[in-house]
Amino acid sequence: MKKFILFLLLPVFTQGQQNDTAFIKKISDEVLQNGQAYELLHYLTKKIGGRLAGSPQYNQAVKWGVATCKSFGSDTVFLQECLVPNWKRGTGDFATLIANNSTKKSLSITAVGNALGSFKTITAPLLFVENFDELEKKKHEVKGKIVYFNAGFNPTNIRTFKSYSETGIYRGSSASRAAKYGALGVIIRSLSEATDNFPHTGAMKYNDSFPKIPAVCVGIQDADYLAANAKNNQWKISMKTHGKMLADTINHNVVAELRGTEFPEKYITIGGHLDSWDICEGAHDDGAGIVQTLEILRAFKVLGYQPKHTIRFVLFANEENGLRGGLKYAALAKDNNENHIFALESDAGGFTPRGFSFSMSKEKLAAIQHWLPLLKPYGTEFLELGGGGADIGPLYRTFGTPIAGFIPDSQRYFDVHHAPSDTFEKVNKRELLLGAVNMAALIYLVDKYGL
């Protein structure tokens, strides 16, 4: 009897798996043969370029995003208005190393995002510290100086995001930590292991209790130069920066939908963030996530896929220096009493796929491990706990919605992250498209089987 039941059930299961295998292959073939993500990325990076919150380029990107979603046949496209920080870098920032009262070296620097400018040249002795521990030890030497923080990536971490999370605090809080002891400015080793000398920007936050001093990141070659020489020399730094924080301004999330056939009131979200830092093209961060999101919309429509749930393709505003787009998306979902069953973000670069990282219960994750063989042929090796995406984090925190982050290979990401080297040319077409394939396949499975 048991055997008989097994006999009845097995073919059904096999049939389902065969259908899934076949449909995922269809997605893959469509994306790899006819995918437009690479060409879209070219437009976004080369015709629009850097698109920080509050910039004219961000608004151009919104128009382009809306037009692209319409041209790909989404059922609806709408905007979600949100107030975003309006930070302007200004022009003419510099930092120069001074030895014996003459210029020794012009440093490759970029102001840290949200930092306020000096607007006048500050010249002060350089104080070298490896990390916050050393800062604390030397706190009586800090006053009137420009502090250089040398804390670097740990190269032995296999996944580079671990290194980023370990050192991110230096970019984020060095200015106020040093200002507390009277520093006039800070220079921070870029959060990177790049072999070039581009400086890497990124967000920082002042502690309102202390003076808001200028903060810049320095390229890795110059950082290595300082690390090798600054301790044994009585050097000074001359620096000038021009950052201004203006009043908040209005930006928009772009939201396109394919309406669900069975559960139109239940939402699955796929997205990336449309903003980027101003000093780069934002190709990997996060042009890649944007064009993968658009590519999945295109492929689903071309394949005639009619989702059970309503799928939302979301281009989030202001991830880089405020997260206001992601916060607004969850707030509106709450106001409108929406039912969000899953959200997926691509914001780790357009590199070759390796897996997905989820924030949801262990039990839910265990229940979908049987999807892995369907995804493996396309590069996904793991479905693991521990991730999501900055923009979809508020959905998780508001509703407990299961969320996931697409995890591509991380080795090259921080070479270009937030740096002028994050250009279209650093993105490989096949790697970018394969990311879209794996994301689309996961969305298809969630839509079909739920979570």
Add this chain to the structure above:
Amino acid sequence: MKKFILFLLLPVFTQGQQNDTAFIKKISDEVLQNGQAYELLHYLTKKIGGRLAGSPQYNQAVKWGVATCKSFGSDTVFLQECLVPNWKRGTGDFATLIANNSTKKSLSITAVGNALGSFKTITAPLLFVENFDELEKKKHEVKGKIVYFNAGFNPTNIRTFKSYSETGIYRGSSASRAAKYGALGVIIRSLSEATDNFPHTGAMKYNDSFPKIPAVCVGIQDADYLAANAKNNQWKISMKTHGKMLADTINHNVVAELRGTEFPEKYITIGGHLDSWDICEGAHDDGAGIVQTLEILRAFKVLGYQPKHTIRFVLFANEENGLRGGLKYAALAKDNNENHIFALESDAGGFTPRGFSFSMSKEKLAAIQHWLPLLKPYGTEFLELGGGGADIGPLYRTFGTPIAGFIPDSQRYFDVHHAPSDTFEKVNKRELLLGAVNMAALIYLVDKYGL
């Protein structure tokens, strides 16, 4: 009783695994912190450059390889002499598209390796064919023409080596296939999906039954242009090439050894090929494999690792257009009655690791699957059947020696393979080093447990 035995055995097994985990972590930390592979690659690609068999650069590379092995502390270094083909490309090759008796477009071409030159300008009508099937159908139209073969990579193959193996025959045999029907020359779509227009060379072989006509590969943008336009136009091609095959000359394999402590007469080989095509720096192909091989020697010595078996670090000669180095290595092993228990080659680029592909029995492969968890943290996802490496293939065919190929991610490889774009700048330091980590870990396990 059973339980008691289990209790006794389990800690031993766990202890062994812990030791392996710890030692592989040591290897990884050493390579990622202090690895010199990237700097070695810079020298090989920028100071020596392209190093085809028979070129002065190849001999420079041999001297550099010997010196590097000595400086890294190998027990012995010796050379293995072999006769290699001595093909010279010459200078001044071109192919021009002619419409209405005037130049329409200069094509981005490179002569296929081993092809003989025309040494005079040939001008003839262009005949477009998609593939050999179409050539056969049009065989009566071929005489007196220059045939263009449009067979391209199938973008839906997830692993790009599949596409390469499917289309490789066009580069290898189009000249003789067309010459059979009276063609005066052939132009072949480069074996690539690159988005740039660099032409990709590589080896070909004439069928001695037919005239040895010139053969060139054309960059993908020009190939797409021909594909879109050549069928509907009465175009001609003017081309001139200068390839010469001189008499065989002498090159050398470089062989360095760490002598085994328990089984010095049993050999484990790690290698790559030291030669490259002349039109590129040979960074991914196969500078990466060479410097990974050297890096493993360096790391083993620094860590004080004393292998049980003799480990040979081999820089093979003439993989690209003759395989004479690999053939000689196996022939000498046979002459000297050597016992080779395993060989590993890295010749698929210096990209992020994905796995290893073996030629050996299914049973042997099944028996080492429990190594996978030890390698997974460093990027190895699979130990599968089906591979090896060109240079170590003769060992497998001669002795049945188990062999394996290191399989990095393949998405970017054919963008640069055999093209001027295969430069140092296309190699990422961390990806390169991680390859060496995974290879070293596998060698360590084979040395410790046998195969």
